[in-house]
Amino acid sequence: MNNRRGNFFYRLKAFMQGRYGRDSVTFLLLGIAIVLMILSWIPKLWFLYFFSIAIIVLSILRSMSRNFAARERENRMFLKIVDWFRKVFHEIVSFFSTRRRMWRERNTHSYYRCPKCGCYVRISKPPKGKKIMVTCSHCYNQFVKRT
């Protein structure tokens, strides 16, 4: 019994030799397939079940592919897209956390945008009606602001 199972895995390994195998795109496809399968439980969306099966078959065929260059190109493209989304997400989060901080510190600190690099410069709140020189902590650009 044990020997037979070992034999199976040995044969599977031999079969997958020289084939692409799985990567992050495989997981994405399987993830989409699972979501579609769950959605197909909704009576009007039953046809999604077939899409789900099709995607699973596609991901299996993809992992058996011998065209490494094409599969790696897909994987790289996918990772690039993920990276882009991560960057956008990070920017959105930092935008809101900056706004929140500005609001929380509105009585004690002032924020000015550096005209050169676009970063926010945080300084303790100056008295009103004065001209002040602000130095950017990122690019050391100096600019004058009226408070």
Ligand SMILES: [Zn+2]
């Ligand atoms: Zn700057």
